[in-house]
Amino acid sequence: MATEKFEKGLDTRREVLGADYVNASIENADEFTMPLQQLVTEYCWGDVWQREGLSLKVRSMLNLAMITALNRPHELKLHVRGALNNGLTREEIREVLMQTAIYCGVPAAIDSFRVARAVFEEVDAASKD
Structure with a gap:
């Protein structure tokens, strides 16, 4: 129910x-x-x-960092799209992922950059249709 x-x-x-x-x-x-x-x-x-207390945009930033730390690429892909929907720019997403490189590890951040770039390519391809 x-x-x-x-x-x-x-x-x-x-x-x-x-x-x-x-x-x-x-x-x-x-x-x-x-x-x-x-x-x-x-x-x-x-x-x-x-x-109340955090905007959807800030919650998305936190999610990107935490999901990177947890190394969950499927969820990260979903939340990169969500971050774009919540008003984050690609530059802000990049900066969140740069921050994770230092505090979560470079391999985790590299994977997250790959996932984010794939989402950006999908979004760009969909906007051309």
Whole structure:
């Protein structure tokens, strides 16, 4: 059963990550994975991302750094797109990743630069269509 927090979370999640991705995540969830989708949507997107104190842009910056530190390229790709949606420039994304090179390690930052560049190429190709 969808709660108000779940619905608010879905709205924010769609705003940041894109409706196609989020809708597919929910639609493709099965009996095993739906509890995780509900948890992520309610508590990550419906609670923490809804809090006052940090803008969506700052939250995206933090996510890029933390996901780089955790070496999670699939999630990083998703959050690079989200960062662009939240108003970060490519230069700001680059600077976040440069910061991670020093504090998280050069190999992690190199992988993150590769992922970010691939997202930028996809975005550029889509904008030409």
